[in-house]
Amino acid sequence: MNTVPIERKTPALQDHLPMLCTGVVFLATGIVFGIQGEWARTGIAALLLLTVGVPWLLEYWTRARFPVSLQIQYALLLIAGPYVGGALGLYVAWPPWDTVVHFYSGFPITFAIIAALGVTAQTYRLTFPVWFEVTIVISIKGFVALLWEFGEFFVDQLLVLQSCL
Template identity: 30%
Template sequence: MPKQVRRSLLFALPFQVVTIALALVLALIGFPIQVLLTVLLALTMWAPAAAELVFRTTLPRALQLHYLIFITLGPFAGSALNVYAMIPDWDTLIHFDSGVMLAWLGMLWVRRVEERVGTPLPSWFGLLVVQLTPMAFAAAWEICEYASDLIIGTNSQNGSLEDTMGDIMAGTLGGLFAIVLLVILRRPRTVAPASLVRAARRSGSAERTDAPH
């Protein structure tokens, strides 16, 4: 097994141990906890390592950490610990954050393509990929939430079309927010493709040139 894959497995291990232990303790106390869902979610925390193994690439730690936090605060806290039912706006915030995370994934994909072909892609194409990635995943996630509610008995969607569309819009806005962060702060550097970083620098230089002295 490649060294970076082993490191990613170990990187996810503390999150797995904490989520499973917390779920078991709360279940023993008497809280209505989805223990089976917690175990399944703990397994999904190995997704970055699996992606590195299958696609033979390295995922930046910033993206992996964001994913682990998202799983912990979103599906685990939201569904397994029923936080979605206790805090109505929690779901919207998580979907917004997922848009940021998935936009980072889109940036990384563009970056890897540029590294492979050896030349920057058009900035408009990179931005399109970055924004469409969270939009596509947001739609797919809603399908998974519906299946989870139907099969496992979670309460992710509250049976509401308004909730579903609101989640997709939140993910879309999260993607836009990630693009704004890239343009203004040029972060995260370990994920951002060269074409978009250069475009952001040109934009910043143009603004400084046009500013009154």
């Protein structure tokens, strides 16, 4: 007897396990920071908790799957950068950590762009020339790096303002 697998319309919870675990860590430490009265760190944890939902939003808007391997890379980026670096203070304790995080951030961003190009090509039955793919990857990575720097500057200014109060 042949059985046809039933296709799920919505992803199962285990499809987002990396993001769920990361969210639990951010929530728990945000609560601890709040109890300790460390409002800047609580704010970082709260903002990071919001970013955990990005894969779900992308899946909802694009109707494409956000691969678990890419979720793991995204979770590692959130944990390594703003969480360990900012909230837990590794950027201050060991300044080269910023360089490590910036280097690593290029990998998940590149893989996300390549995945998006693949989904687009498959959806619309397109074939992109290599020069186009390379141009798109470099352009989007540059734009994301610019946004990242704006975000870092904004958070730094916010923390400086908060420390003055």
